[in-house]
Amino acid sequence: MxxxxxxxxxxxxxxxxxxxxxxxxxxxxxxxxxxxxxxxxxxxxxxxxxxxxxxxxxxxxxxxxxxxxxxxxxxxxxxxxxxxxxxxxxxxxxxxxxxxxxxxxxxxxxxxxxxxxxxxxxxxxxxxxxxxxxxxxxxxxxxxxxxxxxxxxxxxxxxxxxxxxxxxxxxxxxxxxxxxxxxxxxxxxxxxxxxxxxxxxxxxxxxxxxxxxxxxxxxxxxxxxVAGINSRAELAAAEAQWQTEQREHWMAEGVTLRAPETVFFSYDTELAADVTIDPNVVFGPGVTVASGAHIKSFSHIEGATIGEGAQVGPYARLRPGAVMEKGSFVGNFVEMKKATLGEGAKASHLTYLGDAEVGAGANIGAGTITCNYDGYFKYKTVIGERAFIGSNSALIAPVTIGPDAIVAAGSAVSRDVGAGDLRMVRAEQVVKPGWADRFHDTMKKKKAAGKK
Known part of the structure; x- marks a missing residue:
């Protein structure tokens, strides 16, 4: 021209x-x-x-x-x-x-x-x-x-x-x-x-x-x-064509796709060389992935930034605002939304991190959730560097867990935890000897009487 x-x-x-x-x-x-x-x-x-x-x-x-x-x-x-x-x-x-x-x-x-x-x-x-x-x-x-x-x-x-x-x-x-x-x-x-x-x-x-x-x-x-799109079938064909071209593009750029035909990109997906993507991964809009990151199978990622050497999944969901810094890790059935996982921090499984900031080296135990919404407003949870959050904990925002602090498994934390402190929030355990045996005997007799 x-x-x-x-x-x-x-x-x-x-x-x-x-x-x-x-x-x-x-x-x-x-x-x-x-x-x-x-x-x-x-x-x-x-x-x-x-x-x-x-x-x-x-x-x-x-x-x-x-x-x-x-x-x-x-x-x-x-x-x-x-x-x-x-x-x-x-x-x-x-x-x-x-x-x-x-x-x-x-x-x-x-x-x-x-x-x-x-x-x-x-x-x-x-x-x-x-x-x-x-x-x-x-x-x-x-x-x-x-x-x-x-x-x-x-x-x-x-x-x-x-x-x-x-x-x-x-x-x-x-x-x-x-x-x-x-x-x-x-x-x-x-x-x-x-x-x-x-x-x-x-x-x-x-x-x-x-x-x-x-x-x-x-x-x-x-x-x-120049294929025109006039029907849902033609729309699907155009999508397939676009995805095929993108898969070829990213592999030529140094990205490993273990099963290319099962990976789906968005129009603005950005991947660095030496990223590895396992089968059945879906990228929504707004995703950037740095070199050395590994996206495992059945993960859905949208509006997220994944740092160098980070690992995602399998079966992970990253929603808009999710940031994983260098070497961080989320495992199976972990969901992040508007949350940052610091360098080397881990949330290995069964965790929800919403409106949260997790410090470098922190470890988030299985079943942990940040309770970020009261039905009207969202609140932030801050977890310090090297903090350890025990399994099945509920962090009720707004709350701050200090560096090197430990939250004991099964705790519902609604107040700040100081640096290096242990917080244990559990009901007192009560033991009633023989109660279960008596309960089972009573129920069995009632069931037998009902059949007669």
Whole structure:
């Protein structure tokens, strides 16, 4: 793309998405925890677009809300008379803009910025219009692009209007098209609706350009880059494709995945080299893992920071705000939320740490919980360095356990414990000799009497 040519994008997202059968707008359905439209916008951010317009229709309020914090404008298509008509609705939002305009669909989240640059380069090479084509295994009912070996397009036709010979062509139209604003608007204005559906089709921009003697070229890409998402099955396929690419990426970056097909990443997962991930691990948004960390099987991690050499799981759950410092450890059935586990600290099993700060080298016994919520407010628990919390203890926040302190097993601690102190909070044990034997005898006699 020439540095002197400005660029704008028009993203079409006005359709009803009826095949999704959802109250959520189609382009807001997530892939790897991020709406598909946001994947597309993040990719296009690399193009340094001057303006971006999303053409909306059904469920407009959802899109307006989702885009509120982005430098993106929306414009309404009503009524919906086809893709060319939809693109024309962006003209007012792009008033005064001079440069290349990309028109694409919001349900194609895998489109790469580099691919768009190739389309722009075709304009620099003398074409008036550049379109993106692909060759799927099964062309289905995609529109066809008729072009020579050099990529010069002689005709674009919708499947419903194509002849048998044209349908035999396997070069299909992705829907992406680029032209300079000086050409795009007149070509869109010239699109008619004399076709089987009575709609204004975007590919007729290229058809009209050819008719007036302009050069139109096709740039080809892989089918999986431009796969549209119109159903839950296609959404699942896109998720699978994205996850496969991420697994390959992280292994190439030095991460060990013991069973790659069972590990699921989020759009923003960050892993350092020499991280090891066992089977059946799920990463939600906001996770960073440092070198040497080991994530064991069946762990679910979201919004967490895992330090160098830390160990998680198996069967651990880290929720937003969880921080594990260097060499710390959580084992099976440990849950952390808005809690920090200091360097070398351990919570080996059956523990809940919420709104807590655990010092370096501390040991949290099995069954320990921080009681952080009174039904109205959250409170913090602070556990000092090298403190030892015995099994089955309840730390009732707000409470501070000092460094090197010991909380005896089975204690319910509601007051601060000083450094180096022992706190034991238990009811007095009472022994009644022979009571259990007498109880069993009485119950057995009652049961026998009942049967008679």
């Amino acid at each position: 020439s540095q002197s040519t400005d660029f704008a994008a028009v993203i079409l997202a006005a359709g009803k998405g009826t095949r999704m059968k959802s109250s959520l707008h189609k382009v807001l359905h997530p892939i790897a925890g991020r709406p598909m439209l946001m994947h597309l916008l993040d990719s296009f951010a690399q193009l340094e677009l001057k303006r971006t317009v999303v053409v909306v229709g059904d469920k407009r309020e959802q899109l307006d809300a989702a885009l509120a914090n982005r430098d993106v404008s929306t414009t309404l298509q009503d009524p919906q008379l086809g893709t060319a008509h939809a693109a024309l609705q962006a003209r007012e939002a792009l008033d005064g803009f001079s440069g290349n305009i990309l028109v694409c669909f919001g349900d194609c989240p895998m489109v790469k910025a580099e691919t768009v640059r190739k389309l722009a380069a075709a304009l620099e090479g003398g074409a008036k219009v550049a379109v993106l084509g692909f060759r799927p295994e099964d062309p289905l009912q995609y529109g066809r692009i008729i072009a020579d070996e050099g990529g010069a397009v002689s005709k674009m036709v919708e499947f419903k209007d194509a002849s048998e010979a044209e349908r035999a062509c396997d070069l299909c139209n992705s829907g992406l098209i680029v032209a300079h604003s000086d050409d795009m608007w007149p070509l869109l204005d010239a699109v008619g609706n004399d076709n089987a559906q009575g709609e204004y089709y975007l590919p007729d921009v290229a058809t009209n350009a050819i008719a007036r003697g302009d050069k139109v070229v096709v740039v080809e890409t892989e089918a999986n880059e």
